[in-house]
Amino acid sequence: MPHLDSTSSTTLARLRTAIAGSGAALAVGLFLFHFSRDARTMTTSTSKKTGSTTHVAAAGATAEDGVIRPFRVHVPDPELEELRRRIAATRFPEAEPVADSSQGVQLATIQKLARYWETEYDWRPCEARLNALPQFITEIDGLDIHFIHVRSKHEGALPVIVTHGWPGSVLEQLKIVDPLVNPTAYGGKASDAFDVVIPSMPGYGFSGKPTTTGWDPTRIARAWIVLMRRLGYTKFVAQGGDWGAIVTEQMGVLAPPELRGIHTNMPSAVPAEIASALATHTPPPGLSADETLAFERLDFFFTHGLSYAQQMANHPQTLYGIADSPVGLAAWFLDHDLRSYELIARVFDGKHEGLTRDDVLDNITLTWLTNTAISEARLYRENKLPFFAPMGVTIPVAVSAFPDELYQAPQSWVKRAYPNLVHYNRLPKGGHFAAWEQPESLVAEMRAGFKTLR
Numbered sequence: 001m002p003h004l005d006s007t008s009s010t011t012l013a014r015l016r017t018a019i020a021g022s023g024a025a026l027a028v029g030l031f032l033f034h035f036s037r038d039a040r041t042m043t044t045s046t047s048k049k050t051g052s053t054t055h056v057a058a059a060g061a062t063a064e065d066g067v068i069r070p071f072r073v074h075v076p077d078p079e080l081e082e083l084r085r086r087i088a089a090t091r092f093p094e095a096e097p098v099a100d101s102s103q104g105v106q107l108a109t110i111q112k113l114a115r116y117w118e119t120e121y122d123w124r125p126c127e128a129r130l131n132a133l134p135q136f137i138t139e140i141d142g143l144d145i146h147f148i149h150v151r152s153k154h155e156g157a158l159p160v161i162v163t164h165g166w167p168g169s170v171l172e173q174l175k176i177v178d179p180l181v182n183p184t185a186y187g188g189k190a191s192d193a194f195d196v197v198i199p200s201m202p203g204y205g206f207s208g209k210p211t212t213t214g215w216d217p218t219r220i221a222r223a224w225i226v227l228m229r230r231l232g233y234t235k236f237v238a239q240g241g242d243w244g245a246i247v248t249e250q251m252g253v254l255a256p257p258e259l260r261g262i263h264t265n266m267p268s269a270v271p272a273e274i275a276s277a278l279a280t281h282t283p284p285p286g287l288s289a290d291e292t293l294a295f296e297r298l299d300f301f302f303t304h305g306l307s308y309a310q311q312m313a314n315h316p317q318t319l320y321g322i323a324d325s326p327v328g329l330a331a332w333f334l335d336h337d338l339r340s341y342e343l344i345a346r347v348f349d350g351k352h353e354g355l356t357r358d359d360v361l362d363n364i365t366l367t368w369l370t371n372t373a374i375s376e377a378r379l380y381r382e383n384k385l386p387f388f389a390p391m392g393v394t395i396p397v398a399v400s401a402f403p404d405e406l407y408q409a410p411q412s413w414v415k416r417a418y419p420n421l422v423h424y425n426r427l428p429k430g431g432h433f434a435a436w437e438q439p440e441s442l443v444a445e446m447r448a449g450f451k452t453l454r
Contacts, residue, residue, distance in 0.1 A: 066230050071135040071146060071206065073127050075369055080123055083326055083368060087118040090327040101341060105331045112348040113334075114327050117361055123369075126362040129174060137206070138230060140223045143215070146170075146206035147199035149231065152181045154193035158260075158454050159233045160446070161197040161224055165242020165266075166376055167333040168433065169205045169366050170198045171359075175439035180446065191454070192447045199227060201243065203375030205366055210375070216382040217243065221250035228258065237450050239263040241434055243379060250385075252393035260453040261396030261422065263446055265434045267409045269399075269417035270298065270388040278302055290410040290426075297407040298388070305337055305406070312380035322373045329373055330364050339404040339431050354430070354437035390417040398423035398449025400442065404431030423449040 095107040133148050148170055151157070160180070164172045176196075178185070183192040200207040202215045202223075224247065228236050237260050240248035245266035252262045274295060277284050281303070283295045311319070322329040334341050344360055347353050367373055385391070388407070397418040401409045403426075411424050425445060430438035 068136050068138045071137045072131050075123060075127060079369060084118050086326050087114055090114060090325065105334045109345045109348055110327060110331050113330055116357055121358065121361050123365055133177065140226050143202055143210060144208035145199055145223060145227065147197055147227065150177055150181050150196045152193040152195055154190040157193035157195045158450060159195040159197065159228065159236035161228055161236060161238050163240035163244030163247045165244045166379065167336055168242065169363055170200050171363050171366060172433055172436040173198045176435050176443050179443040188447060197228065197231065199224065203378060204372055205370055213382065217246045217385060218250045220247045221254055224251060225254065225256050234258055235260055237261050237453060239446060241265040242432065246385060249391050249393055252395050252397065253391050255395050259395060261398065261450065263398040263449045265400045265402060265442065266405060267399045267414055267417065268388050268391050269409045269413045271413055271416060275389065288410065288412065291412060294407045294410050301406050308335055309380055312377040316374055316377035316381050319374060319377055323371060326368050329368055333364055337406060337432055340433065343431060359436065393418055394420055396420045396422045396453055400425050400427060400445040402427045402430035402434055406432060422452055
């Protein structure tokens with residue numbers, strides 16, 4: 001892996017670039033997912049009414065027929081027992097020789113996580129929450145796509161497609177589903193209602209794993225447009241953070257006529273002169289206080305926070321250890337960004353934060369059970385878009401800037417990046433995984449951001 005030299009502007013510049021329907025037919029029968037990590041496959045089986053067993057694609061289904069198949073999750077007990085066995089068998093290294101997290105996820109934190117995961121954590125409540133929502137599988141561009149689709153009871157609900165990030169899954173968005181669909185139960189008005197679609201990105205969770213290259217954020221954006229049209233929507237909006245933000249902005253670049261606007265909590269809004277200055281670690285003169293803070297956060301991220309992305313962008317296949325060790329996978333996920341790691345460490349120290357221990361482990365366990373650690377990582381290899389650079393979105397855009405995001409985007413930068421900015425708000429609390437950590441705030445931001453686009 002190339003060394004990230006904090007004094008090399010060439011290395012940083014190269015790294016930024018490299019990382020840089022209602023009428024659809026429903027298949028007969030109810031499909032249940034069963035997992036087999038030993039065979040490294042996932043199969044589906046129908047209900048007892050049909051009695052047949054098939055692979056993920058339904059018999060007779062093709063990429064063009066628009067079949068949408070109902071979906072439920074069931075993980076066999078032996079898979080959960082094997083997970084606990086592997087956690088118990090973890091061989092830990094010695095503790096870090098420093099008193100902070102400067103060398104990565106600290107031994108005490110990962111051991112607390114492992115003890116709870118092995119002895120107290122229960123996957124079944126998460127499985128039940130998933131199965132309480134309408135879930136489906138449909139084939140788009142030759143790949144099975146899993147998605148949650150919840151329609152509001154309120155007339156005139158605005159359809160929204162919400163995309164998760166890495167390390168993540170549709171579980172990140174579960175807390176926002178009911179407040180969006182049923183706003184009157186959460187202090188909102190019927191006119192605030194959304195129909196909610198939450199897909200699993202290719203290679204993530206219950207979606208299919210690409211067997212060829214090419215599934216980059218733009219291709220995913222095209223697939224999401226197909227999905228919304230297949231569901232019968234003639235107008236919709238889109239929302240995302242992390243990779244979901246990049247996919248959502250690519251939808252905005254494609255600008256299909258049905259897409260009314262987008263909302264992002266990780267905007268691509270860093271001006272070109274700021275990106276150039278980051279290579280020298282020297283802010284240009286005349287920055288405001290908000291711009292200076294954003295520059296400092298970006299400088300830290302590009303200098304100290306990209307090791308995980310660099311590895312996955314270059315050699316995702318090499319990460320066999322995170323597919324073989326659940327604790328190794330957990331440590332890899334925790335090391336995403338410093339603020340998120342610090343929050344999770346506090347959670348396992350018993351502090352009350354936006355997340356719970358189960359929130360953290362639900363997400364890791366889903367990746368483990370579906371054996372998608374490597375297929376998820378490949379998105380970094382597929383991506384050719386630079387992080388945070390404006391993409392040229394001209395349709396309406398709403399932006400929510402959370403303080404513990406990788407950088408809290410200043411309004412001055414956001415206005416330059418999005419000529420059709422319809423909403424901007426600088427939040428007092430929240431981080432990179434807004435829907436997961438601060439669902440009430442994100443729901444309020446989506447209501448406000450899309451209010452004029454209904």
